[in-house]
Amino acid sequence: MDQQQEPAPVPVFFLSDSTGISAETMGNALLIQFPELRFERRLIPFIATAQEARRVVDILDAAMEGPVTPLAFTTAATEEVRAVLRTSKCPIIDFFEMHMERVESILGVSGARVAARLHGVGDVKRYNTRMQAIEYAIEHDDGQSLRALDQAEVILVAPSRCGKTPTTMYLALQHGLFVANYPLLDEDLESTDLPRPIAELGERCFGLLATPARLSEVRQQRRPNSRYASLEQCTRELRRADALYRANGIPVINSTTRSVEEMSTQILQALGTRPSRERSRT
């Protein structure tokens, strides 16, 4: 209805013979450079056969009939699927094709060109590490359990709603890291000493901060018009938390200006966990 007023969005397709995560990640990294445009995204994963690819071509060609030229990003690796996709009238950005030849020539080896098989669950040892890390994160979320806190590789410290929990889960899930988080309550903020349970573990701590305005906004949504959400209370907690971090040499990360992924990357860098692991792929 009111779509007719504003300019029509650009239809964007992410195509893959696997999950499409790479196609989405790379495609979005390009689309983010066009903040003035609106996009209507559609993921079509697991395109396994030429027949399925033909059905996708029908969808793409139908989109070509619309008012705005669509865009399709693909990371399909199988030649059979790619050959069919190429028959579409829709412009296709093929992440695989353009880079594969280059990589092959540098490595001096021919690539297998088969659909990527993720080894997330298949690899028992990796699966168990990740499971243990997630279970550890769940058990130690928000100071729920102080048991085995010394097993933590990282302890995230912050006042409520500064982003501890999602960052903890991201690090556990994507990196298999043992992360606990410790909420700074009013009583913890009365002095600049580290709270008793983490007193000996300062070296593994990272402190999160936010701007008072943003913290207040987040807390408002949780408990509207509470003291907890008031700008004064948020300002006070953040100022004291900052003092506590400084007094103990704890690295500080500002969660207002950084995403969960960015904070996690910063923490990994600080840990010197430099060799990047194989993570989510196509």
Next chain:
Amino acid sequence: MDQQQEPAPVPVFFLSDSTGISAETMGNALLIQFPELRFERRLIPFIATAQEARRVVDILDAAMEGPVTPLAFTTAATEEVRAVLRTSKCPIIDFFEMHMERVESILGVSGARVAARLHGVGDVKRYNTRMQAIEYAIEHDDGQSLRALDQAEVILVAPSRCGKTPTTMYLALQHGLFVANYPLLDEDLESTDLPRPIAELGERCFGLLATPARLSEVRQQRRPNSRYASLEQCTRELRRADALYRANGIPVINSTTRSVEEMSTQILQALGTRPSRERSRT
């Protein structure tokens, strides 16, 4: 060391002016096509200035002195950084450059060409949804709480150690989906009826299965030589779980052959959550 016996690994660098997640995702999607080679990966994120880029060039050029030609993948968007990186002797696969021009010409608009800013935490509403989803997942992990189970958009059902927890967390963290999981215990498997707490919620359920051998292997690591981990017990539980899924028309996902990402994508597809969201980007 025995590294001298086997062929030296190929040094691989992932470079970015943001987190490097896109560079890693796409780079690994290409490298997975070379299963016979070994890679030594290194992530260098947040390359923000020409000066920092020059330091990276020094690292790359030093790697060129080694026995194996290194590879560098970059998604840096700022021209200043890219211009410096191009001066390296190391072969660079520039995901940004090659595709940006193509996308610009299709869209008929010039891209901003600035370092990507992830909006994970900055966007309060999105942050709160994700937080709520994660908190919901934590509260409802492994049948811990049966409270508000009817708020779940998805309920993962399976015997212990079939992959419910990591899949739940992935869906919550990456997609902000409300996911509960329900463990099938021995008493649940005595009949093919849905267990009481989820009896009315069959339409939101997905059933996970694994092969008996793999389930036994995973459980062995948790409780060696237990009845719980025995092949007989695993076989029986899986057979009965399968019967229960079939009797109730619950879609089945095999976690032995699928990764957490693949299972999540399958579930999203089944939900008809077709429009793909903006997720992690470099």
